[in-house]
Amino acid sequence: MGKETIVETYDLCKKYKNCTALEGLNLQVRRGEIYGLIGDNGAGKTTFLKLLSGLIYPTGGEMKLFGSSEPQELVRARRRMGVLIEEPGFYRQLSVEKNLEYFRLQKGVPGREAVEEVLQVTGLAERRKKRGRQLSFGMKQRLGLGIALLGDPELLLLDEPINGLDPSGIIEMREVLRRLSREKGITIILSSHILSELEQLADVYGFLDGGVLLEQITREALQERCGSYIELRVSEPERYVALLEKQLPGQAYQVLPEHLIHILRPLRETGWYGKLAVESEIVVDRLEEAQISLEEYFVRLKGGKKSC
Ligand code: ATP
Numbered sequence: 001m002g003k004e005t006i007v008e009t010y011d012l013c014k015k016y017k018n019c020t021a022l023e024g025l026n027l028q029v030r031r032g033e034i035y036g037l038i039g040d041n042g043a044g045k046t047t048f049l050k051l052l053s054g055l056i057y058p059t060g061g062e063m064k065l066f067g068s069s070e071p072q073e074l075v076r077a078r079r080r081m082g083v084l085i086e087e088p089g090f091y092r093q094l095s096v097e098k099n100l101e102y103f104r105l106q107k108g109v110p111g112r113e114a115v116e117e118v119l120q121v122t123g124l125a126e127r128r129k130k131r132g133r134q135l136s137f138g139m140k141q142r143l144g145l146g147i148a149l150l151g152d153p154e155l156l157l158l159d160e161p162i163n164g165l166d167p168s169g170i171i172e173m174r175e176v177l178r179r180l181s182r183e184k185g186i187t188i189i190l191s192s193h194i195l196s197e198l199e200q201l202a203d204v205y206g207f208l209d210g211g212v213l214l215e216q217i218t219r220e221a222l223q224e225r226c227g228s229y230i231e232l233r234v235s236e237p238e239r240y241v242a243l244l245e246k247q248l249p250g251q252a253y254q255v256l257p258e259h260l261i262h263i264l265r266p267l268r269e270t271g272w273y274g275k276l277a278v279e280s281e282i283v284v285d286r287l288e289e290a291q292i293s294l295e296e297y298f299v300r301l302k303g304g305k306k307s308c
Helices: 045-053 071-079 094-106 113-121 137-149 166-183 219-225 237-247 270-279 294-301
Strands: 006-017 017-031 033-040 059-064 081-084 155-159 186-194 204-209 212-218 226-233 251-254 262-266 285-293
Touching: 006 186, 006 237, 017 045, 017 186, 017 212, 045 059, 045 081, 045 186, 059 071, 071 094, 081 137, 094 113, 094 137, 113 137, 113 166, 113 237, 137 155, 137 166, 166 186, 186 212, 204 219, 204 285, 204 294, 212 219, 219 294, 226 237, 226 270, 237 251, 237 262, 251 270
Parallel strands: 033 186, 033 204, 081 155, 155 186
Antiparallel strands: 006 017, 006 059, 204 212, 226 262, 226 285, 251 262
């Protein structure tokens, strides 16, 4: 893609007393990308975002933000970031607009029009007079996002911004994030424990499990891997795959317990795979087309590593 890499980590680690929250993380995010961090509760997503934002310090490894890794430079680089981690912090008694005005001043962002712009981009303009405590969960999330957006950040770090929203809230939040990415070119790193929440939103996915980055994969590659497959149950799986390799070299497959074989991204029609068995007197008692869902893909990736 040739775009500037604005977040790079090298063997980044975070150990707590008796818990390794992150282990040897090597990850890259390029300018303009929406990067989805996927992992179960405790996988290390929040830890990673806190490390990037400087809320906690690594116990090992290195990070580069906007190309710099020197401590002084990192402080400067973090001024170019907007962060929403855990509960959005704002004043319950103040209106949406007053909250934004308060945080504008606190962050030293010049010009009152910055508040107006944030109200527009987050879709909060009509609710500007509502007090913090009167907001729905989804609107609180938007206010948190709005506060993070003050100061025109180039990079946004959002911890589970979609978690807990209702279906229309999910769609609206995705739209807001897409707009920020498309129209303002903001790079976004966001986390979720539900892969499908980030479907069609993230350009790149990083799968975290037990503090380890299992895989970093583009949306296109993920879609390709989550395509269709054929499930076969045959009497002699070993003989079958030997035949398959001979007759159709390059056909990807997986041998599973209980005499099951998965033909991944089939190169021929379903019937061809049944015929191959029958012609060699291998008994087939199942032949089905199926689809690997995104969630299933993640489950398959995980290798039983447990977080502490
Ligand atoms: P969640 O979705 O639940 O927030 P997560 O993927 O964000 O999960 P983290 O919050 O980063 O996970 O936690 C990773 C691991 O580090 C967990 O096992 C957690 O218990 C542990 N951990 C996090 N913060 C601390 C801390 N301050 N002291 C000790 N252990 C911690």
